[in-house]
Amino acid sequence: MRHHAVEPLVTKRCIHRSSRLGQATTEQGNSEGVPLLYRPTFWRSAAALVLMTGTPLPLWAELNTPIAARVLTFLLPAPKGPMQAAIIFNPDNAASIADALAIEHAIGSGMPVGNTVIRTRRIATTTLDGLRGYRAAFVTAGLRKEQEAIAAAAIRNSVVTITSDLACVQAGRCVVGIGSGPHTQITVSRAASRAVGARFGSAFLMLVKEI
Amino acid sequence: MNCMRYLTAASAVAFAAHPAMVGAQTIDYQALQAVVGEPVTTSVTGKPQRASELPASTLIITADQIARSPARDVPGILKSYAGIDVNRWTAGQSDVAVRGGVQTYNARLLVLVDGRQVYLDHYGMTDWNLLGVSNQDIQQIELVRGPASALFGFNAASGVVNIVTRKPGSTGALKATLSAGNHGVSQMTASLFLPITDFVDAKLTGGRLREDERDIPPGIVGRPQYPVEADHVSGEFHFQADRTSATFGGGYASNRQLEFLPSQLLSNQLYRNADVHATVRQDTAWGGVSLDGFINWLDARYGTDGSIGGLTRSLELANRIMVGKVSALYRLGRANTLRVGMEYRSNRLTSDAQYSDVISYEVASANVMIDLKPTDRITTTGAIRIDRLWLDQSGVIALPAVNDPAEYDRFFDRISLNAAILLQAGSDGRFRINVGRGYQLPSLTNYGFRLSVPLPPPYSIVVAGSPTIAPVATWSGELGYTRQLRGFRVDATAFYTRTTGTIAPPVLASPERTTLIFTSKPTIVQRYYAAGDYTTYGTELSVAGHVSFLTWRANYTWTHTRESLDDQGSPAPIPLSPSLTTPRHKANIVLEYDPGGQWNFSTVTRYTAATRQFATAPAVPLGQVALFDVDSAVALDARVGFRPSRAWEVFASGENLTVAGGASLSPLPADRRVRIGLRLGL
Numbered sequence: 021m022r023h024h025a026v027e028p029l030v031t032k033r034c035i036h037r038s039s040r041l042g043q044a045t046t047e048q049g050n051s052e053g054v055p056l057l058y059r060p061t062f063w064r065s066a067a068a069l070v071l072m073t074g075t076p077l078p079l080w081a082e083l084n085t086p087i088a089a090r091v092l093t094f095l096l097p098a099p100k101g102p103m104q105a106a107i108i109f110n111p112d113n114a115a116s117i118a119d120a121l122a123i124e125h126a127i128g129s130g131m132p133v134g135n136t137v138i139r140t141r142r143i144a145t146t147t148l149d150g151l152r153g154y155r156a157a158f159v160t161a162g163l164r165k166e167q168e169a170i171a172a173a174a175i176r177n178s179v180v181t182i183t184s185d186l187a188c189v190q191a192g193r194c195v196v197g198i199g200s201g202p203h204t205q206i207t208v209s210r211a212a213s214r215a216v217g218a219r220f221g222s223a224f225l226m227l228v229k230e231i
Numbered sequence: 232m233n234c235m236r237y238l239t240a241a242s243a244v245a246f247a248a249h250p251a252m253v254g255a256q257t258i259d260y261q262a263l264q265a266v267v268g269e270p271v272t273t274s275v276t277g278k279p280q281r282a283s284e285l286p287a288s289t290l291i292i293t294a295d296q297i298a299r300s301p302a303r304d305v306p307g308i309l310k311s312y313a314g315i316d317v318n319r320w321t322a323g324q325s326d327v328a329v330r331g332g333v334q335t336y337n338a339r340l341l342v343l344v345d346g347r348q349v350y351l352d353h354y355g356m357t358d359w360n361l362l363g364v365s366n367q368d369i370q371q372i373e374l375v376r377g378p379a380s381a382l383f384g385f386n387a388a389s390g391v392v393n394i395v396t397r398k399p400g401s402t403g404a405l406k407a408t409l410s411a412g413n414h415g416v417s418q419m420t421a422s423l424f425l426p427i428t429d430f431v432d433a434k435l436t437g438g439r440l441r442e443d444e445r446d447i448p449p450g451i452v453g454r455p456q457y458p459v460e461a462d463h464v465s466g467e468f469h470f471q472a473d474r475t476s477a478t479f480g481g482g483y484a485s486n487r488q489l490e491f492l493p494s495q496l497l498s499n500q501l502y503r504n505a506d507v508h509a510t511v512r513q514d515t516a517w518g519g520v521s522l523d524g525f526i527n528w529l530d531a532r533y534g535t536d537g538s539i540g541g542l543t544r545s546l547e548l549a550n551r552i553m554v555g556k557v558s559a560l561y562r563l564g565r566a567n568t569l570r571v572g573m574e575y576r577s578n579r580l581t582s583d584a585q586y587s588d589v590i591s592y593e594v595a596s597a598n599v600m601i602d603l604k605p606t607d608r609i610t611t612t613g614a615i616r617i618d619r620l621w622l623d624q625s626g627v628i629a630l631p632a633v634n635d636p637a638e639y640d641r642f643f644d645r646i647s648l649n650a651a652i653l654l655q656a657g658s659d660g661r662f663r664i665n666v667g668r669g670y671q672l673p674s675l676t677n678y679g680f681r682l683s684v685p686l687p688p689p690y691s692i693v694v695a696g697s698p699t700i701a702p703v704a705t706w707s708g709e710l711g712y713t714r715q716l717r718g719f720r721v722d723a724t725a726f727y728t729r730t731t732g733t734i735a736p737p738v739l740a741s742p743e744r745t746t747l748i749f750t751s752k753p754t755i756v757q758r759y760y761a762a763g764d765y766t767t768y769g770t771e772l773s774v775a776g777h778v779s780f781l782t783w784r785a786n787y788t789w790t791h792t793r794e795s796l797d798d799q800g801s802p803a804p805i806p807l808s809p810s811l812t813t814p815r816h817k818a819n820i821v822l823e824y825d826p827g828g829q830w831n832f833s834t835v836t837r838y839t840a841a842t843r844q845f846a847t848a849p850a851v852p853l854g855q856v857a858l859f860d861v862d863s864a865v866a867l868d869a870r871v872g873f874r875p876s877r878a879w880e881v882f883a884s885g886e887n888l889t890v891a892g893g894a895s896l897s898p899l900p901a902d903r904r905v906r907i908g909l910r911l912g913l
Contacts, residue, residue: 086265087265087266087268090262090265090266091266093262093266094262094266096473096474096514097472097473098471098473100429134259134262135400203268203283203715204266204267204268204269206266206267210565219516221474221514222514222515222516222517222518222519222560222562223258223259223263223279223514224263224266225562226278226279226280226560226562226568227263227266227267227271227279227280227281228267229565229566230565230566231565
């Protein structure tokens with residue numbers, strides 16, 4: 021299995037976050053000498069932090085990671101042991117970065133669900149070939165423009181994509197959509213499932229909205 | 232007759248063997264609940280459904296709620312919900328009635344454990360201490376209010392309870408509970424979950440309960456009082472690979488307790504039950520197929536102190552139930568579902584207190600359910616089931632014969648129905664209209680019982696069953712509305728239930744229904760009979776929500792009963808009167824505080840209106856049924872738990888702390904039962 025680690029890429033873009041939410045540090049690297057306020061990464065980070073912590077009505081729907089992770093346990097054959105899931109994000113998109121951070125925060129060092137333990141690694145939208153070897157990927161918010169490319173990469177690599185953006189599912193580009201709100205609404209695209217070769221247990225499919 | 236039987240069995244086998252049909256869903260209730268954010272059940276239509284989208288009034292009690300409950304058994308847990316009457320007649324004997332119709336040995340509520348019947352067919356009853364399941368082993372309790380015979384067959388006439396047990400996970404676990412309290416209460420339960428391979432795991436459970444009997448007032452014919460003693464042990468193997476899952480298991484349970492019989496005589500009983508069961512499920516792209524089978528062997532001894540109620544000799548009944556069923560669930564398009572099923576049941580009762588050595592019947596059934604969602608806002612569900620029953624007897628006929636043997640060689644058909652429509656009203660509201668027809672089957676005892684009651688010479692009395700007695704029909708309709716508001720949920724239901732041909736125990740000294748058989752010793756025969764009809768209607772209002780770490784719920788039930796029952800001209804009341812025995816008003820307030828730290832608290836405050844209940848009062852020459860006032864009651868149950876770590880909890884729990892005599896809805900006044908205990912989870 022080949023994984024394309026993304027952290028170095030992000031680090032080059034001058035932002036590094038620990039898995040703890042809100043802990044961001046700028047690094048000198050190739051941005052050395054540029055005033056902080058003029059660095060684009062500063063504004064992306066600041067926007068992400070504000071959006072994640074201070075705004076009562078978020079501008080995007082954050083992925084409900086615990087539910088997204090549990091959806092994976094209904095794949096057939098059921099995953100057993102450690103399972104690597106990709107987080108597809110755009111390093112130039114604040115919403116995407118914030119969603120990626122939130123997913124990482126929720127997963128932590130590994131989220132045990134069913135008979136598996138899910139761990140995540142980031143895959144940038146610019147390096148989607150890195151999806152090879154993954155069985156599932158969380159598609160972060162704010163990637164409307166990249167969804168077509170993500171879908172193509174997911175089909176090539178047989179990756180189940182899960183997102184909070186229901187439009188992606190309705191367009192048949194993402195496999196699973198998880199709606200926000202008190203009544204958990206899960207939508208599964210039959211076309212996208214078939215395209216990536218994913219099978220879910222029938223009990224699960226009877227409880228979700230299949231389109 | 233036989234041709235039809237074998238044809239049905241052959242069809243079931245062919246149905247299962249057809250390659251296109253190979254395939255039923257694997258249900259992991261815990262995982263499904265976690266992913267959709269609310270409990271999931273298959274007990275209403277046979278397909279997995281969310282609690283908020285069910286086409287019938289359904290109660291789902293989760294493992295967390297059970298763990299916080301002060302109750303020590305399933306009836307104790309159920310008693311705080313709307314539309315449910317729990318009568319704890321004695322320390323061990325409880326009956327659960329849904330929407331009225333309270334009586335001892337309630338035959339109209341079908342009770343299942345993991346879909347397998349624990350309802351006892353010999354007498355048409357449930358012994359709640361013989362379930363073979365302790366509270367800690369329960370994943371969830373599902374209760375469907377209203378007839379569910381179209382899915383489950385006979386005896387789901389007023390509802391069905393399905394107790395879903397915990398399944399082993401990928402890691403081993405040990406759960407144990409020890410508790411002791413006043414009135415000699417002691418309880419020990421343990422469950423061991425063992426993963427054996429990646430595909431196979433096992434579960435072993437066992438438990439023991441002991442508690443002293445309640446005091447018997449002097450106006451009631453009593454019996455020697457022994458403590459309640461219940462034991463159980465069971466084991467299961469689970470196999471899971473890709474789309475196939477299988478379960479094989481068996482268990483043994485015994486229970487000794489004092490009970491009110493349907494005749495309202497107090498009697499000491501001993502029940503011993505063994506079972507083996509197997510389930511195979513195959514999941515497919517279009518749905519799936521399930522194959523289920525079980526055999527229950529019951530040995531029931533009535534009058535273990537040497538006599539039943541001091542009137543007759545003791546007796547022993549041996550009941551063997553064998554059931555095989557197959558069902559397939561099809562997903563029709565993206566939102567519709569079709570379920571078809573077939574079932575075969577063989578049931579035989581052996582005893583020396585019967586018309587002949589063996590009274591038996593076989594039942595073949597077919598059922599269809601369709602669930603359609605024409606729009607996002609409308610869901611319709613329809614189900615129909617046909618059951619054909621063949622009655623039979625064999626062996627030596629007891630003399631003098633009280634029936635023509637030909638009366639036992641007969642069959643009949645019954646059709647059960649359910650239909651419902653769900654209408655989404657706005658984003659948060661939902662209307663539900665549901666109608667159903669179900670049947671309570673006369674028990675094997677109703678069909679074939681025969682026991683002499685000594686009388687001064689020259690007469691003798693024989694209490695007898697009747698092979699021609701008809702199943703009890705229940706028609707039900709309900710209109711419900713559910714609304715999910717910010718932080719809380721409101722449910723309101725209006726219901727109407729009509730029960731026709733309800734079965735009453737023999738009425739002693741009934742001048743209108745006495746058969747005289749002239750032999751060397753003239754014999755008076757008194758039979759079980761269809762006493763008449765009753766109608767129950769009312770409303771159930773429930774509110775539930777949470778504020779921070781406080782979970783609360785409150786409910787109120789108003790039940791009114793009209794009855795038209797024939798007492799056969801007996802000078803004493805017949806021991807059946809749903810209008811008198813069902814409380815007209817009930818209310819419950821439940822508060823649970825669990826911040827996830829070391830301490831947790833819960834309280835249940837229950838109000839029940841006054842009723843009158845039957846018991847046998849002393850009289851000459853035989854005891855006589857009489858009505859006893861049971862006062863209205865406000866009972867408080869409470870539980871406090873302290874968790875020094877995630878692995879164990881110390882708790883104190885009490886039921887009826889207010890010592891309200893009417894809290895048990897029994898002629899025997901309720902007492903206060905308090906216990907302390909330890910829960911262990913490794």
